Amino acid sequence: xxxxxxxxxxxxxxxxxxxxxxxxxxxxxxxxxxxxxxxxxxxxxxxxxxxxxxxxxxxxxxxxxxxxxxxxxxxxxxxxxxxxxxxxxxxxxxxxxxxxxxxxxxxxxxxxxxxxxxxxxxxxxxxxxxxxxxxxxxxxxxxxxxxxxxxxxxxxxxxxxxxxxxxxxxxxxxxxxxxxxxxxxxxxxxxxxxxxxxxxxxxxxxxxxxxxxxxxxxxxxxxxxx
Amino acid sequence: xxxxxxxxxxxxxxxxxxxxxxxxxxxxxxxxxxxxxxxxxxxxxxxxxxxxxxxxxxxxxxxxxxxxxxxxxxxxxxxxxxxxxxxxxxxxxxxxxxxxxxxxxxxxxxxxxxxxxxxxxxxxxxxxxxxxxxxxxxxxxxxxxxxxxxxxxxxxxxxxxxxxxxxxxxxxxxxxxxxxxxxxxxxxxxxxxxxxxxxxxxx
Numbered sequence: 023x024x025x026x027x028x029x030x031x032x033x034x035x036x037x038x039x040x041x042x043x044x045x046x047x048x049x050x051x052x053x054x055x056x057x058x059x060x061x062x063x064x065x066x067x068x069x070x071x072x073x074x075x076x077x078x079x080x081x082x083x084x085x086x087x088x089x090x091x092x093x094x095x096x097x098x099x100x101x102x103x104x105x106x107x108x109x110x111x112x113x114x115x116x117x118x119x120x121x122x123x124x125x126x127x128x129x130x131x132x133x134x135x136x137x138x139x140x141x142x143x144x145x146x147x148x149x150x151x152x153x154x155x156x157x158x159x160x161x162x163x164x165x166x167x168x169x170x171x172x173x174x175x176x177x178x179x180x181x182x183x184x185x186x187x188x189x190x191x192x193x194x195x196x197x198x199x200x201x202x203x204x205x206x207x208x209x210x211x212x213x214x215x216x217x218x219x220x221x222x223x224x225x226x227x228x229x230x231x232x233x234x235x236x237x238x239x240x241x242x243x244x245x246x247x248x
Numbered sequence: 249x250x251x252x253x254x255x256x257x258x259x260x261x262x263x264x265x266x267x268x269x270x271x272x273x274x275x276x277x278x279x280x281x282x283x284x285x286x287x288x289x290x291x292x293x294x295x296x297x298x299x300x301x302x303x304x305x306x307x308x309x310x311x312x313x314x315x316x317x318x319x320x321x322x323x324x325x326x327x328x329x330x331x332x333x334x335x336x337x338x339x340x341x342x343x344x345x346x347x348x349x350x351x352x353x354x355x356x357x358x359x360x361x362x363x364x365x366x367x368x369x370x371x372x373x374x375x376x377x378x379x380x381x382x383x384x385x386x387x388x389x390x391x392x393x394x395x396x397x398x399x400x401x402x403x404x405x406x407x408x409x410x411x412x413x414x415x416x417x418x419x420x421x422x423x424x425x426x427x428x429x430x431x432x433x434x435x436x437x438x439x440x441x442x443x444x445x446x447x448x449x450x451x
Contacts (some may be wrong), residue, residue: 050279050281105278228394
């Protein structure tokens with residue numbers, strides 16, 4: 023079993039902040055670390071974050087490799103039970119992360135798809151993976167089908183009105199975060215737009231703040247939601 | 249979204265603890281890194297989840313972390329009592345480590361019952377500080393607050409209540425803005441943040 027892994031296109035993983043990730047092979051432990059960070063961010067961010075499919079694929083690769091090896095090991099071996107336990111823990115991490123994203127896609131299908139189309143048009147980085155996009159589209163179709171079917175029983179109701187008011191995430195919701203860097207002059211969105219408060223984050227400081235004020239810092243990886 | 253206490257525990261279980269194995273085994277190459285080699289009666293560091301697992305199989309003795317000591321904890325408790333802010337805990341996951349280690353290895357930890365009591369006391373003191381801070385924060389309609397030195401489990405214990413309360417206050421401020429009825433006390437909403445208030449939520 024190897025300790026480090028080489029992933030060729032890992033350099034676009036943290037492209038904004040970490041120039042040094044280019045060509046630097048990550049150890050499996052570091053990949054797990056990134057997976058944990060992504061999991062926690064996805065858990066607490068009200069909207070969907072850019073996907074971390076490189077991390078997921080890499081970790082799943084490690085897991086399958088380990089499971090392959092475990093099949094060849096003698097049963098009831100003490101070492102095997104430890105390995106199995108670790109594999110189960112990592113599987114939990116990955117599935118919980120992916121499930122989290124699916125939940126958001128189901129809850130905010132329309133708005134997520136609309137934003138994704140905009141990103142596509144403007145050639146920006148896409149947030150959903152191909153399979154997530156496929157899922158979102160087919161989910162949207164079945165929702166629309168369902169509403170069409172149901173609303174046809176109420177001839178008086180305008181059949182399209184429900185489309186005008188899609189469910190949106192509350193991007194102002196309050197989140198806890200830990201700052202990974204020294205960040206100066208974060209603008210606090212307090213909902214009034216009158217006087218803008220600024221706050222400086224020290225490395226390692228923890229705050230509760232509205233997500234809107236720090237959303238770009240979460241995406242760039244400068245702060246970690248906790 | 250919320251986090252279960254079990255998930256906080258999951259994160260804490262990465263923490264290394266020292267064990268004294270009762271068996272011999274070569275290095276184990278885990279995905280998260282190597283552990284071992286294990287030599288009977290020689291201390292070795294392993295992640296908490298492995299330590300608990302081995303202890304349950306009677307394959308090791310646990311060496312309690314340095315801070316898990318009645319005198320040190322009593323000192324910490326006194327400090328927490330007099331400090332107006334939150335004292336930095338010796339471990340980011342002190343509550344979980346204590347719960348797991350005391351749960352499976354109280355025979356390896358001297359004065360385990362006393363440790364359990366004093367840790368619970370520290371937790372209670374901190375929770376009461378948290379409650380009074382939350383009260384000040386919500387009444388002052390703060391727009392952000394520093395929660396330095398709170399551990400993950402403590403933060404998790406005021407979720408979702410505090411974020412939800414602040415969400416509601418945010419909505420009220422916004423509605424007020426669109427309603428065009430700027431009341432005379434809107435200025436207090438603006439400049440208020442908890443750093444200027446008399447509360448332990450402070451760096």
